[in-house]
Amino acid sequence: MVDNIGSNSDIFEEDGVIIMEQERLLPIANVGRIMKQILPPNAKLSKEAKETMQECVSEFISFVTGEASDRCHKEKRKTVNGDDICWALGSLGFDDYAKPLKRYLERYRELEGARSNNQNRATNSNEERDMEPRIPIKFGVIEESNKSFSRRF
Structure with missing residues (x-):
């Protein structure tokens, strides 16, 4: 579970480990580059759109990876592999x-x-x-x- 610590929204606690926001999010430049690939060449992206997508994709990755990790834990394995990610996507309805x-x-x-x-x-x-x-x-x-x-x- 991820919780905000205090009033500072840049610091989170996950399973007893303190995580800075920039460590849990994908780099915004990479997110913006991927978004631009699907848009027409003259389209513009606002900072708010990039930040919103950054939050969404980071949460999605955490969601899928968490499901894959749970499977590995149940099977007493320590390494999540590509098959685990594919299984997690399927089990989550994707x-x-x-x-x-x-x-x-x-x-x-x-x-x-x-x-x-x-x-x-x-x-x-x-x-x-x-x-x-x-x-x-x-x-x-x-x-x-x-x-x-x-x-x-």
Whole structure:
């Protein structure tokens, strides 16, 4: 549970640990950059809009991570992994996000495994390591035929 301490809204207490507000929120510049990607080029974002979204996404991340952490605790594990996050999204009713994220995670693991195998082969045969730049995995578009939205991520 997170509680404000005294009248100072910049300090919070969570499970007996004092947390400064800037430590529990995503950087506002990153939030603003992500927001601008979906808007038309000439659109402006107010400081209030960025701060509101910063609070929302930070709370959402805490909410999902908390659910995943509870699962790990019940299973006597100490590390939250990508599968736990996908499970938490689904159990909290965010199936529209859990399913594509699960596919993304599987694809990411496939590519990382292939990359690791290539590096091991190059090392074992005393060849120079392949210094190819990492290619980001495109998440694509979520389109639901029975929904009225599609978002590019």
